[in-house]
Amino acid sequence: MTRLALGQMRQRPATFLGLAAALFLAVATMTLFGSLLAAQLDAPARARTAPTGPGLTVIAAAFGEIAVLVAFFVVVNALGFAVRQQHRELALLRTIAATPRQVRRLVRHQVVAVVVLVAVPGSVAGAVAARRFLTELTRRGMASPAVRVPATPVPMLVATAAALVVGTAAAAVAARRIARIAPAAAMAASSTEHGRGGLMRVLVGAAALVGGGLLCRLAATRPPDEGDKAGQAALLASLVLLIAVALLGPLAARGMVAVLGAPVRAVAGCSGWLADANLRGYAHRLSAAVVPVALLVGLSGTMSIMTSTAENALGRAADPGLTTVTSDTDTWLRQVELALLVCFAAVSTVNTLVALTADRRREFALLTLVGATRRRLLSMLGIEAVLTTAVGVVLGGLVAAAASSSFSVALTGSAVPSVPAATCGWIVVGAAALTVPGILGTGARAASGPATERVGGQRG
Template sequence: MSLGQMRRRPASFAGLAIALFLAVATVTLFGLLFAAGATAPAAAREATAGPGLMVIAGAFGEIAVLVAFFVVVNALASALRQQHRELALLRTIAATPRQARRLVRGQVLALTLLVAVPGWVVGAAGARGFLAELQRRGMAAPGVRVPGTPLPMVVALAVALAVALAASAVAARRISRIAPTAALTASATEHGRTGAPRLLAGIGALAGGGLLLRLAATRPTAQLDKAGQAALFGALLLLVALALVGPLAARVLAAALGTPARVLAPGAGWLADANLRGYARRLSSAVVPVALLVGLSGTMVIMTRTAEHAASASPTGVTTAGFVTSASDVWLRQIELALLVCFAAVSTVNTLVAVTADRRREFALLRLVGATRSQLMRMLTAEAVLTTAVGVLLGAAVAGAASAAFSTAVTGSAVPSVPMAVWWIVAGAAALTVPGILATGLRAVHGPAAELVGGGRD
């Protein structure tokens, strides 16, 4: 049954497959780099300046695993959302919660094994290229080589499976817990309030993020690297909290931004505002990946610019702890930023396409009551702009909090140095969000409306 669902709607699992592929490839890459550092002669390890291969691989790898888990959970939730009706029907014909969860785990396992070999190949090639660049920059000894051991690849597969199975347990929890008679109704309606366990988990993540940011802000100038890592992990925890309590935050911001939309576009803006506020959980699913993209990218860019500014202002011309002391350090930050952006972009596109495509029946019903395709596209345009604005504001709040904590540790001031690159991040988020929603919506509004409302087509 798991494979049958995947064959029936392969596009629904494309985003999840890409997220798992990236997880396998990145863990393989940094696992091989770690193995290269561990197997290198002691003289080669001591002959190079900088943090060393094992430190670089460990720092990059832990961030990659955390972000991969975040993205895989989101991608799997999108895939489940598109097959919610089928899972609900299975529950009504006596499928048990355990069988529903087993079906989801089977899909995740099959996809992980499917992308394992391509992920290994790309990860190994990336490890060799990354090591060559580190050697060119003097951050690794010339004689160090990527080992031929398969252990890092096995570890990468194990990590990807662990992340995917944990994500399946989180994503499949709701459909497996509700009563069979309520499952089918729930597949066609907006969910209720945020449950107490989820709300408590969100509050806990928010508190944990706040503690990490406080830790970052109080680091001495000799530990700016630790301040940077604490600020980045704090931003991740705040984004996790946002994902958990997102419907509430999204509803508040949508209500604030909806009034200008109603004034500027009385028809489409009113309907877009009503949709976003009435379906806060759907809005949260759409804005959290945008916030992830803006929050992580903005945090990295602002922290790097703040450290560079502090270095140029200091008498010695460098920061005391070496957060950014050379072009090689800046390059490492750029690589880390590119990795985070890649994961976040995949999550953004996949979620927005899935959420919009899942509204075919809604669009068909609007057409049956007299709405034209052009009116629906104007409504979607207004929704896309509002979704982008909400996601950017939430991500900017996370980036602002994290970079303020880091700036306090670096300069003693909570006001960081903000580069012009942040506007490119906002433009990139808009370029992913608005065209993605409109392109999927254009496809979703076509087709026979009566047949789509009746459930004859997907």
């Protein structure tokens, strides 16, 4: 089983590189905040109270709560995508008498192999980041100079163990469908787009949507002097709403492409028609591409708008209670948190789009054999990239609008937040810069070579 797992990883390096990057960031993040907590516990009693600011424990808990949730979200999404990319091979194993338990073991072996691969570098990166972060906190007066990161492997071991637990749990969920259906049905599903959303997925997505709405309400009902709590609730609401987007993505993305694709079909001719047909025909592939873009835009947009809203609220009404969310140190903390979240979202975006496009070699070969030129293929991919970016930006923007509006209600009483137009514009440009070149560059490579050789490869 281990040999089969490693063979699949060698066959699809792009897919498992994405999973490795997600797990690396997860291990590093958990090590970072675990090390900060260990430093606080190991410090002398007189040094555990910060000179200014919320304190090391509060910072580590607040950062870790959101960052770890995002890390797990990215890991589960990457693993689910990796399993979907192996659907044909797993279906073939089922037809030659592999049991559901063996299929699940195969996926678990892959996860364990990737965690073992990234455990040491991820732990080292997290430990180094913890020391640098603590140094900056000390310089800004948010940690006592007597606090030091202890030389203990406990945070690294806990982070690795947590990554293993989450990875194996995600493997069980990701391999559930291919393991439980009949071998003949599994093989038939591998020739078409599989994994269509069932009732359970829709129900869980609807529950996440309701949960995100309740968190937005919780954020909106906080008094102005509890701006920190309102901000954390709003940020958590944005993450829960993005989970709903991931679950309901195929339905939402297909509908949005139908609307956005109409003018494209009219203007771009054959290339636009092909791009629109591809996006709507493979709703789950579209959803997999859109979700990381929405994650990037939703989280970064929420953080940027919340910061701008808090700063403007302080400028309009000199309320001492607002200083807890608008001080220089708190603004710096939010910027660090935003950078961390954007890092996760950017890695997820690039990995997903590159792996998705690279896996379409056979599709591009078939289009070439029926007369599509390389220029036509790249034109089609360019339009797909633009539409994918547009859908992701719209979905992420809706999430950011809902979360930041609730935060604005808590601080100012108005549901209209202060939107930093320049910053939001750069967020959209950043999303496009990650999406369009990634799809076009990978597509150009996947479309190279003789079509008759590529047509025998895996289905896109």
